[in-house]
Amino acid sequence: MRLALDIIGQTFRILWAHKLRSFLTMFGIAWGVGSLLLLVGLGEGFRSGNRREMKSFGEDIEFVFPGRAPAVAGNMSSGHPYKLTIQDAKDIAQLPHVRSASPVLQREDIREVSEFGNSNGQVVGILPVFNDIRYLPLSKGRWLNDLDETQRRDVAVIGDEMVKNLFPDKQNPLGHQILLNGRSFEVIGVVQRVGKGDENSTNNRVFIPFSAMHTYFPLKQSQEDNAVSFINFRPITHDDHAVAMKEAKSIVARNHGFDAANDDAFEAWDSAKSAEMVGKIFDAMNVFLGGVGIVTLALGAIGIINIMLVAVTERTREIGLRKALGATNRSVLAQFFLEGTFLTLFSGGLGLIGAIGFCALLAQLPAPDGFDTPRVVPMSAAVAIGTLALAGVIAGLYPARKAALMAPVDALRAE
Incomplete structure (x- = not known):
């Protein structure tokens, strides 16, 4: 327990010591998560408003209009x-x-x-x-x-x-x-x-x-x-x-x-068919926006990996000294893994809070016709959190493993 608290405390001290680098890294992830949830929320608001308009018009209504017979x-x-x-x-x-x-x-x-x-x-x-x-x-x-x-x-x-x-x-x-x-x-x-x-x-x-x-x-x-x-x-x-x-x-x-x-002789409209078509359009839009968001999160995770690899390189002598004084591979691994994971999840949480806050702010404004107030979609939030968790593991584990496998003698010789 004491070791775990020491590792957590040291993680925060190191991140604070590199405030600008940590902030810029976290901002990229927070922006990606917030953008993903906000875009999907806007799409859901449009879908909900369109569904409401269709419902006010009537459900399962069909029209036949005058046409032209050949x-x-x-x-x-x-x-x-x-x-x-x-x-x-x-x-x-x-x-x-x-x-x-x-x-x-x-x-x-x-x-x-x-x-x-x-x-x-x-x-x-x-x-x-x-x-x-x-x-x-x-x-x-x-x-x-x-x-x-x-x-x-x-x-x-x-x-x-x-x-x-x-x-x-x-x-x-x-x-x-x-x-x-x-x-x-x-x-x-x-x-x-x-x-x-x-x-x-x-x-x-x-x-x-x-x-x-x-x-x-x-x-x-x-x-x-x-x-x-x-x-x-x-x-x-x-x-x-x-x-x-x-x-x-x-x-x-x-x-x-x-x-x-002869379909050309008819003029007709089916509300159910139109609703299905609109639903497919919104589903495709959500998939596209989700894909864009996941790519953004992946790029953010790559950024965190690069930052953590730089941190490992900068702290090579520190790693060698700690291992020479008895630090285990496990403790070094935990140190860098926690840093990468914390950066990822904390910045993702900020993005989630930002998206919720922005949606709450938009809720105070009058919505245009056919558009409901955007809201954070639980499924999108779950996907974002799941993707963040995976990105955090990858972003923290690879640099941490590299640091843990360093030989103390080689690390101490590094300039």
Whole structure:
């Protein structure tokens, strides 16, 4: 025990005697660890923010949009545009792997006016089941129901930003009337704010029953009376998203007279597929950043090996004298091994603390849209600590072994 304390005390005295060299060596390791954890933390913040944005948009949502059908198979230049219809939505809703579907009528040229203000947001006609496909929680009132749809009621659910525009004095909008191109609708609900910033268009929308939208505000410049802007649907389970999309494309192709195998004729979007793609991008980014960090740590370990080899060379006569006075190979080995390991692990710990502190500082700042506060990822910290431990062993063991194997006579003769 006494020997161990002597070795530790001597290690600190030697490191203190070479303050600048020790500091520069430790700074390289601390910078590498801090950079690794901070970069991965920033990537994780971006991943988390993107996942949150996707979740606020809705999970397992699939879209089918109007497309262009080829007049001749395989020749899109001779094709003609087609509109989706109410019948397409009904057929998709009956598919075995589809949980629910809603046609959507959407227009941006309808002026919204209240007795307190006006706005130019989107007006969207949907079925009540729309909120089962894309869940939009309400801060006030209720959602559209089946009676609103079947009785073609003039009622509306409005977004948070629309409330600010139409009711700037922050009055409770429930029960108030708004005019959509001059037609009066009663506000029955307010959608809770979606997302952090002002870019989410859901906050500036007016949702009305599909039947009312279809009657009073059908799509312009459409020869099809039952044309819709697009169709939203949701598979029964997450694993069904690919087969549900395939079935929906088959329905659209059958109804509009073209081959379902022609992918160019479809305009579609699958949130689950997009989420998987984004996840793979972030996984690749984390692997890259981790590789960069490990290389940085390895370079730092090489620096420590070089410094320790210089220290062994500088202290050759000291080593010879200690061994001549009875120091064992084991004690000399422990001395230099402890110095190298301490330099590595202590500087790595400083890097870890620095990364945590910097992330805590960033947490006090407002995060941009689609980005969450960066945080130290436990797995990255574990990898960094494991790599540091290995680097410390290597950086300390090789120079220490070289010092321990010196012959006392040769060491004392060294200049």
